[in-house]
Amino acid sequence: MGRxxxxGAGGFASEVLALVEASNAAAGSPVWQVVGVLADWVPDDDFLDSWDVAHLGATDAHTRLDADVSLVVAVGDPDARRALVARIGSGRDYATLVHPSAALGRHVRLGAGAVVCSHASLTTHVVVGRHAQVHAGAVVGHDCVLxxxxxxxxxxxxxxxVHLEEASFLGAGAVVNPRVTVGRGAVVGSGAVVVSDVAAGTTAVGVPARPLAR
Structure with missing residues (x-):
């Protein structure tokens, strides 16, 4: 059993805690023991009580955790996630978490800290990088690189x-056509349909997706 x-202590942290709970239930015995949450604010009692977890302190309190405790950065925004990973620095192990209802085909590689949520599907020959997230019900087709x-x-x-470059973000219900590249730090709006490459740092919305005017 890992520790x-x-x-994080927001909405996506709740999803990650639910994922861990489901993983433990599916395995029939605990796979993970959650020692608590790290957050730079004091989470409300409803959050802590509903998951029966303790607030261990701000993010920097990771230095006081035992060496065998792995971390997962449960924050949905890629830029905020990047900042937290940089702040934590090297020297900590990161857990890779997959909900038991997710479907992963052959030749799927997941980086440290990656999270795959409930009912997501990753078909075959998919590479998912460190701290990348595939949220509930999302589909990632063959030969994709995240x-x-x-x-x-x-x-x-x-x-x-498809190639989703570093810290790119696809909104809920977005569709990306085959062999498209979404550039580094680009944002694709919810419900958008991407039919051609999206430049780095661009926000693209609509059907078909077009960059917003700066």
Whole structure:
């Protein structure tokens, strides 16, 4: 059984705690023991009580945790996630978490700190980078590459051969056509349909998706 501390205490942290609970139930015995959450604010009592977890302190309190405690950064925004990972620095192990209802095909590789949520589907020959997230009900097709910190929001569909570069973000229900590249730090709005490459740092919305005017 591994020991786990969750970095974050918001909505996605709740989803990660639910994922851990489901994983333990599916295994029939605990896979993870959650030692608590790290957050730079005091989480409300409803959050802590509902998950029966302790607030261990601010993010920097990870230095006081035992060496065998792994971390997972449970924050949905890629830039905020990047900042937390940088702040924590090297020297900590990160857990890779997959909900038991997710479908992972052959030749799927997940980086440290990656999270795959309930009912997501990753078909075959998919690479998911460190601290990347595939949220509930999302689909990632064959031969896709999700770089570090990439985020696929609930219900998004990523067709085959797509490259999501570092810290790119797909909104809920977005669709990305085959062999498209979404550039580093780009944002694709909810429900958008991406039919051609999205430049780094761009926000693209609509059907078909077009960059917003700066």
């Amino acid at each position: 786990l501390a969750v970095v 770089d570090d910190l990439a985020t696929v929001s609930p219900g998004a569909i990523v067709s085959g051969g």
